[in-house]
Amino acid sequence: MHEEENSAPEEFIGIANFQASGADQLSFSTGDRVLVHNKSSADWWWAEFQGCYGYVPSSYLQLDTEEDVWQDDEYFGNYGTLRLHLEMLSDKPRTETYRQVILSNSAPLRGKVIMDLGCGTGIISLFCACLSQPAAVYAVEASSVAEYTCALVKQNRCENVVKVFQARIEELTLPGKVDVLVSEWMGNCLLFEFMVESVVLARDRWLKQGGMMWPSSACLTLVPCQALTDYSEKMDFWDRPYGLDFSCLKPLAQKEFFSKPKFNHQIVPEDCLSAPSDVITLNMHTLQVSDLEKLSGNFSFTVEKFGTLHGFTAWFSAQFQSLEKDGTVLELNTGPHSELTHWKQTLFMLDSPVTVHEGDCIAGSITLQRNPIWRRHMTITFQWSINSTKVSQVQTNSFPMWR
Numbered sequence: 244m245h246e247e248e249n250s251a252p253e254e255f256i257g258i259a260n261f262q263a264s265g266a267d268q269l270s271f272s273t274g275d276r277v278l279v280h281n282k283s284s285a286d287w288w289w290a291e292f293q294g295c296y297g298y299v300p301s302s303y304l305q306l307d308t309e310e311d312v313w314q315d316d317e318y319f320g321n322y323g324t325l326r327l328h329l330e331m332l333s334d335k336p337r338t339e340t341y342r343q344v345i346l347s348n349s350a351p352l353r354g355k356v357i358m359d360l361g362c363g364t365g366i367i368s369l370f371c372a373c374l375s376q377p378a379a380v381y382a383v384e385a386s387s388v389a390e391y392t393c394a395l396v397k398q399n400r401c402e403n404v405v406k407v408f409q410a411r412i413e414e415l416t417l418p419g420k421v422d423v424l425v426s427e428w429m430g431n432c433l434l435f436e437f438m439v440e441s442v443v444l445a446r447d448r449w450l451k452q453g454g455m456m457w458p459s460s461a462c463l464t465l466v467p468c469q470a471l472t473d474y475s476e477k478m479d480f481w482d483r484p485y486g487l488d489f490s491c492l493k494p495l496a497q498k499e500f501f502s503k504p505k506f507n508h509q510i511v512p513e514d515c516l517s518a519p520s521d522v523i524t525l526n527m528h529t530l531q532v533s534d535l536e537k538l539s540g541n542f543s544f545t546v547e548k549f550g551t552l553h554g555f556t557a558w559f560s561a562q563f564q565s566l567e568k569d570g571t572v573l574e575l576n577t578g579p580h581s582e583l584t585h586w587k588q589t590l591f592m593l594d595s596p597v598t599v600h601e602g603d604c605i606a607g608s609i610t611l612q613r614n615p616i617w618r619r620h621m622t623i624t625f626q627w628s629i630n631s632t633k634v635s636q637v638q639t640n641s642f643p644m645w646r
């Protein structure tokens with residue numbers, strides 16, 4: 244039996260399901276709150292859950308404090324280095340689109356107040372100050388790169404217009420409301436990192452009535468696809484390496500290589516088995532944070548050619564309404580029919596390939612379920628069926644991004 248430690252028990256939250264393998268252990272699931280009484284060893288702690296006492300594995304538990312679930316130290320730490328900013332600045336389609344948005348709205352931006360949320364090195368703020376005559380630009384950046392952003396603003400003689408604020412927007416009081424909220428918040432599969440939550444909160448607090456959100460809308464797009472190279476390199480490989488039979492490793496390969504999405508996939512148009520379809524659309528003027536918990540969309544694809552269905556590929560697009568009535572809507576599209584961006588595309592490999600024929604119908608739904616604990620993560624679930632002359636099956640596949 245264990246002597247009770249006299250310190251107060253600490254509440255931890257389960258970050259994975261644990262199945263007890265002995266009477267002296269406690270089972271719990273992801274999201275359960277467990278009271279730890281004694282950290283008797285590094286790996287096993289004496290805890291209480293639902294009135295029972297027993298050992299729990301410390302690696303399955305996370306201190307239940309808010310900032311941990313946002314992983315902000317790691318997140319903003321990453322953005323404090325130049326690596327990610329260089330990647331984003333080097334992405335010409337991305338950066339040029341924002342430049343075009345500012346340039347083509349140069350006249351209506353005159354005298355306006357703009358917020359650039361998550362400005363990073365301040366490139367969008369500098370576009371605003373150099374390509375139009377706004378009254379002010381509030382460049383908000385939480386990471387330490389903001390110190391350099393100040394220097395860049397001065398170096399480009401924009402300090403009279405651009406004001407840099409080094410803070411999380413959630414904790415910042417700006418000098419006043421803004422006419423335009425521009426931000427480049429999109430992550431893999433549109434939502435990963437969930438910076439979009441900060442954008443919505445900032446909109447509700449700082450955007451004037453009738454103000455403009457840039458992007459004004461964003462879409463998640465999907466297509467059923469072939470992925471012959473990935474499948475042959477990661478799965479078929481095990482059939483006859485050097486004349487030997489390693490096929491018993493295939494279930495392991497499936498779990499290791501295909502149970503999570505491949506975020507840096509580059510799909511080529513000829514791998515698309517049908518026309519792509521927008522499955523989720525976000526209106527950035529009306530989107531609510533509560534909508535982000537669970538987003539889903541239906542799809543129905545008609546296969547356009549004989550081939551192999553290996554999985555689905557996803558990407559996103561973002562639209563920028565004009566400040567001028569009937570002005571052109573500009574778009575940043577990260578799909579295979581547009582110039583490649585640093586986001587590339589995201590491949591979801593199914594459990595086993597299906598031969599498909601022209602005219603087959605692949606119908607179903609995609610659901611993006613936000614992680615209840617790790618607030619920058621989500622799980623993407625496909626429920627789909629294929630009706631063809633040869634095969635009819637219904638499947639569900641879930642992919643964590645990334646926890």
Ligand SMILES: NC(=[NH2+])NCCC[C@H]1O[C@@H](n2cnc3c(N)ncnc32)[C@H](O)[C@@H]1O
Binds near residue numbers: 318362363384436
């Ligand atoms: N497109 C993306 N996936 N990421 C690119 C933009 C992310 C930039 O916004 C900053 N950032 C993110 N969230 C916040 C926030 N709540 N407040 C201030 N800056 C932020 C972050 O430090 C980084 O510099």
